[in-house]
C-alpha cells in the first residue's frame with residue numbers, strides 16, 4: 001500500500017481511487033490526514049508566524065478580485081472572555097491561545113463605490129455570497145498553512161448563533177459579518193482523522209446522480225460506527241426522537257439538522273445593510 005493509499009483508506013475507507021503511483025506531495029498528504037483540534041497546549045504561537053498566516057490567508061483567491069475578506073484577531077482578554085462566556089459548551093472558544101474571526105466584508109466595496117462616486121449596491125445576495133466565499137477561502141487557507149506549521153485549529157461558526165452580542169463586542173459595522181471564528185494553538189493530544197462520506201456519494205461525473213445515497217449512507221454509518229460509535233448517552237434529542245438501537249452518523253445529522261440553528265442571523269443581516277435582492 002502506498003502512503004496515499006493508507007491516508008485515503010483512513011479518510012474514506014470506501015475502496016475508491018487512491019492516487020496510484022502519483023509522486024509524493026507533502027501538502028496532499030497533510031490535507032488527507034488533517035483533523036480539527038480543540039485542545040491546545042499553553043504555548044503561544046510566535047507573532048511573526050501569526051503575521052505570516054494572516055498573509056497566507058489573504059493570499060487566497062478572491063471573487064472578481066473584490067477582496068471581500070477581513071480578518072479580526074481578538075487579543076483583548078476581556079473580549080475573549082466575553083465571547084467565550086457566550087458558548088459554555090465549547091470551552092475551546094475562550095481557551096485557545098489565539099482566536100481569529102473571518103469576516104465577510106461587503107462594506108469595503110460599498111465604501112470604494114462611495115469614494116469613487118459610483119452607484120455600488122453591495123448589500124445584495126450576490127454581495128453577501130461573494131463576501132462569504134472570500135472569507136471562507138481565506139479561513140481555509142489559514143487552516144492548511146497553520147496545520148502545516150504544526151498548529152491545530154478549530155473553525156467556530158457557532159458565534160453566528162449569538163450574532164447580536166458578538167457583533168456588539170467586536171463593533172462590527174453594517175455589511176460586515178462573521179463567517180466563522182478560528183481557534184488556533186499547538187495541539188494537545190492526538191485527535192483523530194474523521195471518516196468522510198464515500199466518494200460515490202459526494203462526487204459525480206458529467207451529470208448529478210444521487211440514486212445510490214441510501215445504500216452509501218448505510219454503508220458509511222456502519223463503517224463510521226465501527227471506528228467511533230456514539231455512546232447511548234450522547235444520542236441527540238432522545239426525548240423527541242426516542243432512543244435509537246443503531247445510532248449512525250446519518251441519524252445524528254438528521255436529528256441535528258431537525259433543530260434549526262442560526263435563527264438570529266438573517267434578521268441581523270437585514271438590519272445591518274443587506275437587502276438580498
Ligand SMILES: Cc1cc2nc3c(=O)[nH]c(=O)nc-3n(C[C@H](O)[C@H](O)[C@H](O)COP(=O)(O)O)c2cc1C
Nearest residue numbers: 034035036090154155156157158159180192193194
Ligand atoms: C464553517 C465551519 C464551522 C465550524 N464550526 C464549529 C464550531 O462552531 N464548533 C466546533 O467545535 N467545531 C466547528 N467546526 C469544526 C467541524 O465540526 C469539523 O470540521 C468537522 O467535525 C469535521 O472534522 P475534521 O475537520 O476533523 O475533519 C466547524 C467547521 C467548519 C468548516
